[in-house]
Amino acid sequence: MASNVRSPRALTSTARWAHADSKSAALFARAQGVLPGGNSRTTVYMAPYPPYAASGESCWVTDVEGDRRLDCLNNYTALIHGHAHPAIVEAATRRLAQGASFPMPTPEEIDLAALLCERLPSAERVRFTNSGSEAVMIALKGARAFTNRPKIAKFEGAYHGSYDYAEVSLASAPENWGSLAAPASTAYSRGTPPAVLEDVVVLPFNHTEHAVARIEREARHLAAVVVDPMPNRVGLVPARVDFLRALREVTRKHGIVLIFDEVISFRVGYHGAQGLFGVTPDMTTLGKIIGGGFPVGAVAGTAAVMAVFDPTRGGPPAAPHGGTFNANPVTMAAGLVAMRLLTPEAFARLDELGAKVRASLDDCFKQAGVPGRAAGLGSLFRLHPVDRELSDYRSTRTTPVESERLVRIVRRLMEHGVLMSITGLGCLSTPMGEAELEGLVETFAAVLEMERHR
Ligand SMILES: Cc1ncc(COP(=O)(O)O)c(C=O)c1O
Structure with a gap:
């Protein structure tokens, strides 16, 4: 793969959206009258406004101006087969023609659950939700019901969706993050109830001794420890295996439910991150790739823990869980095809391409x-505007100058045919x-040249 491009070919401009008279500008102006700040999803906002999407095909997205970009974001890692894969379109439209949703279960949910149980070491039973956020919410509720304890522990900086408990210490800063041994519980949204902060114990990622000691101290009250084995907001830095093993040991010792949030990291292998790292949690939260591009989430776990959701035992379950669109048949049908296409060979190919891309970007x-x-594993990568060693939230947190450099780089990629997240997250598709x-790397090299000469 080209990695030493000194004089890149002429770059194609895809910057029409940024013109004051563009269709995206007009749509944004209209959106501002009906959506707060013209926005329905904080993650997709970029100042002063983003380009609007018109269509997607394979690994390309076309915006409403008619400009086409290589999609290196894939709806924040969800679209592992890119856009409009013919087999997924066929499965979803066939199911849709038979009715979109029912107040009854459908056969498809059993098929997708069976596939997940076969692939994920921790999965004996599965429950479907409509998003990864909901999956985390339900897993935490399930863990509380199983242990009859109130608190949960999570890692500083780690994102687990839009939910009060999961958001604690998501954006801690040097002025409020406290000691590494006992990171402070900080609010992400204004008005977060103090009770939420009190019930969330914050741990330092990849710091085994501190994390284990804090879990030991809080064990009596802890229902769950939730950990993403490669947290995107902690820089897509993989957990150390000995760290995950220590979490497994201490949670087992104290009867605490260990939850792996694999909403993104299920992308790293046929058996997920837990298969790759060789550590099996009690519960796993899933989302993104398992829905074939449709809204989805899932909680998987051991039969014993998942029994808290079982309605057949007389009386309400220990953790009742409803949801009008849970296990929606169109999502299930699309997800099943998407997952079946992800054979061990498909993962091996993505791994190889991912390793090459990360090495080329580094170069x-x-x-x-x-x-x-560039950090990451498998088909996932994340650009860091820094040279330092990255190991935990505090080392990956950027200064304003570093953040501005990253935003400039990503914006220039956007202006020259490459779509990535403004935070530097990127991923491949099959x-x-x-x-x-090669096109991506050439464009990237050219964008860095611009950065060097600014
Ligand atoms: C690790 C992790 N957990 C949970 C979520 C929430 O998933 P969703 O956006 O489907 O609610 C995300 C979303 O990016 C995530 O990365």
Whole structure:
């Protein structure tokens, strides 16, 4: 893969959306009258306004101006087969033609649950939700019901969806984050009830001794420890295996439910991150790729823990869980096809491409003399505008100058045919091949040249 591009080919401009008279500008102006700040999803906002999408095909997205970009974001990692994969479109439309949803279960939910139980070491039973946020919410509720304890523990900086408990200490800063041994519980939203902060114990990611000691101290009250084995907001830095093993040991010792949030990291292998790292939790939260591009989430776990949701035992379950659209048949049908396409060979190919891309992006930073590096595993990567060693939330948190550099780089990629997250998150999809990725690396090298000469 090209990694030493010094004089890149002429770049194609895809910047029409940024013009004051663009269709995206007009749509945003209209949106501002009916959506707060013109926005329905904080993550997709970029200042002063984002381009609006018109369509997607394979690994390409076309915006409403008619500009086409290589999609290196795939709806924040959900679309592992890119856009409009023919087999997924066929399965979803066939199911949709038979009715969109029912107040009855459908056969498809059993098939997708069976596939997940077969692949995920921790899964003996599955419950479906409509998003990853909901999956985390339900897993925490389930863990509380199972242990009859009130508190949960999570890691500083880790994102687990839009939910009060899960959001604690998501954006802790040096002025409020406290000691590494006992990170402070900080609110993400204004008005977060103090009771929420009191019931969330915050742990330092990848710091085994501190994390274990704090879990030991709080064990009597802890229902769950939730950990993402490769947290995106902690820089997509993988957990150390000995760290995950220590969490497994201490939670087992104290009867605490260990939850792996694999909403993103299920992408890293046929058996998920837990298969890759060789550590099996009690519960796993899933989302994104398992829905074939439709809204989805799932909680999987051991039969013993998941029994808290079982309505057949007489009386209400220990953790009742409703949801009008849970296990929606269109989502289930699309998800089943998407997951079946993800064979061990498909993962191996993505891994190989991912490793090459990360190495090439790293090389581009070095060649350009711009501080930066690429983190990640498998088909996932994240650009960091820094040279330092990255291991935990505090080391990956950027200064304003570093953040501005990253935003400039990502925005220039956007103006030249590459779509990534403004936070530096990127990922591959199965329709991508060497040619697309060479294009990505060439564009990236050219963008870094611009950064060097600014
Ligand atoms: C690790 C993790 N957990 C949970 C969620 C929430 O999932 P959703 O956006 O489907 O609610 C996300 C979303 O990005 C995530 O990355």
